[in-house]
Amino acid sequence: MGEAPVIYVENLKDRFSDGFNLRFKGFETSIDVGDKTFVIGSNNNDSISSIEVQIYDKSKGKWVIPTVLGTEPKRYEGHSAILLNEDRIMVITWGSTPDDCIWFLEVDTEYVKQQKKASGTEVVAWSKGVRGDAEKPVVISGPSGVGKGTLINMLMKEFPTMFGFSVSHTTRAPRSMEKNGVHYHFTERSIMEKDIKDGKFLEFASVHGNLYGTSTEAVEAVADSGKRCILDIDVQGAKSVRASSLDAVFIFISPPSVAKLEERLHLRGTETQEQIQKRLRNAKAEIEQGKSSGIFDHILCNDHLEKCYDDLKKLLGLDGTTSTNPKPSSKGINLPSKHAASKINNKILIESETPGSGNPSKNSIVLDVSLLKGGAPSRTRGLNVYAVDPNPFSDSLNGIHKLS
Numbered sequence: 001m002g003e004a005p006v007i008y009v010e011n012l013k014d015r016f017s018d019g020f021n022l023r024f025k026g027f028e029t030s031i032d033v034g035d036k037t038f039v040i041g042s043n044n045n046d047s048i049s050s051i052e053v054q055i056y057d058k059s060k061g062k063w064v065i066p067t068v069l070g071t072e073p074k075r076y077e078g079h080s081a082i083l084l085n086e087d088r089i090m091v092i093t094w095g096s097t098p099d100d101c102i103w104f105l106e107v108d109t110e111y112v113k114q115q116k117k118a119s120g121t122e123v124v125a126w127s128k129g130v131r132g133d134a135e136k137p138v139v140i141s142g143p144s145g146v147g148k149g150t151l152i153n154m155l156m157k158e159f160p161t162m163f164g165f166s167v168s169h170t171t172r173a174p175r176s177m178e179k180n181g182v183h184y185h186f187t188e189r190s191i192m193e194k195d196i197k198d199g200k201f202l203e204f205a206s207v208h209g210n211l212y213g214t215s216t217e218a219v220e221a222v223a224d225s226g227k228r229c230i231l232d233i234d235v236q237g238a239k240s241v242r243a244s245s246l247d248a249v250f251i252f253i254s255p256p257s258v259a260k261l262e263e264r265l266h267l268r269g270t271e272t273q274e275q276i277q278k279r280l281r282n283a284k285a286e287i288e289q290g291k292s293s294g295i296f297d298h299i300l301c302n303d304h305l306e307k308c309y310d311d312l313k314k315l316l317g318l319d320g321t322t323s324t325n326p327k328p329s330s331k332g333i334n335l336p337s338k339h340a341a342s343k344i345n346n347k348i349l350i351e352s353e354t355p356g357s358g359n360p361s362k363n364s365i366v367l368d369v370s371l372l373k374g375g376a377p378s379r380t381r382g383l384n385v386y387a388v389d390p391n392p393f394s395d396s397l398n399g400i401h402k403l404s
């Protein structure tokens, strides 16, 4: 019945007899994917346990240390690992907090394939698993001076518990009213370039001569607070996000005319004449791309501000026809601190007591992974959690019931 059970590696040296010396002093699991074996080890150094990944390439008879992207799980007592769909390994950590116990190590997803191609090295990527679905992030693009910031501020002011702003990084100098960490993370080009190389950015682009980018962390911080994420990014950035695993709503704000755009930039008074001219030159190409590239789901013209704001609220379902209460932040999963896990089709059974004894033990739960969405470089969403009834003759359907 069960397929792909969790593998606990007891003696890897017996299995791989090429003199490989495991560096892990803690707990290891090993999973075969095609002709590669992924060994995931937790290293217990002092009080901190960190996780490491090594790959044994069976066709070449060689060990490889991959480039590891994303934020990895930290501080846990052990883990179980299960292969899903041949492209990601689910890692369930022991003794972690409820919002930090389900992780995915992507080994052959589209994102990992792209990163392997770009870097020419072996790559794996971590993504944290979260329950349920948060509402889709909103990407807002448009030329400089069109009113993106104004519209976003109006939305955040009217619905403060519903929306959270993704704070981008930029190498441009702050304007007099801008605060570091609120409007942007103002940074040095060399630091930002290194972070981009280390895979910390969901997207980045050179805009009007400066570097701008959305870190994965910026988007995750908003999602973790249970709010809907708003991204103010340029058209190139929107294109990159479209190609990424982030499932978002894309909105382009267009000006009534380039002359009006120029007038607004002059009135705003935050740029020099030379900078305004540069922004206007770029605006023409952006408007053309915004309207014709197929990147955007919606195009709104910001002629009269109030009218444009009403249109924006309408397409976000905030025109009074839907509830404007914030969604509760995604809940964690209460796992038994020590457990064993096994996979049956798209369901992972997590048992707190002796596994394989026939009946599921008390406190067992089932994770349904059939509706997973997203993934590295962001969260993996859509996990559903069910409690297992230890008494199969009780009233609940099939002995399991969904936990809300």
Ligand SMILES: Nc1nc2c(ncn2[C@@H]2O[C@H](COP(=O)(O)OP(=O)(O)O)[C@@H](O)[C@H]2O)c(=O)[nH]1
Residues within 6 Å of the ligand: 141, 142, 143, 144, 145, 149, 168, 169, 172, 203, 204, 205, 207, 208, 212, 213, 214, 232, 233, 234, 235, 236, 237, 238
């Ligand atoms: N790709 C990308 N573009 C960004 C990001 N943050 C801001 N931008 C865009 O960079 C451009 C310039 O932004 P900014 O310097 O704040 O000037 P403003 O648009 O005139 O207020 C705008 O088109 C923004 O949408 C980001 O993280 N990624």
Ligand SMILES: Nc1ncnc2c1ncn2[C@@H]1O[C@H](COP(=O)(O)OP(=O)(O)O)[C@@H](O)[C@H]1O
Residues within 6 Å of the ligand: 142, 143, 144, 145, 146, 147, 148, 149, 150, 151, 264, 265, 267, 268, 302, 303, 304, 305, 306
């Ligand atoms: N519909 C509008 N009509 C007139 N002025 C506007 C309108 N929308 C925004 N503005 C003004 O235009 C300037 C640029 O808006 P801003 O939100 O900073 O643009 P962006 O963030 O797209 O660069 C601001 O001074 C803002 O008050």
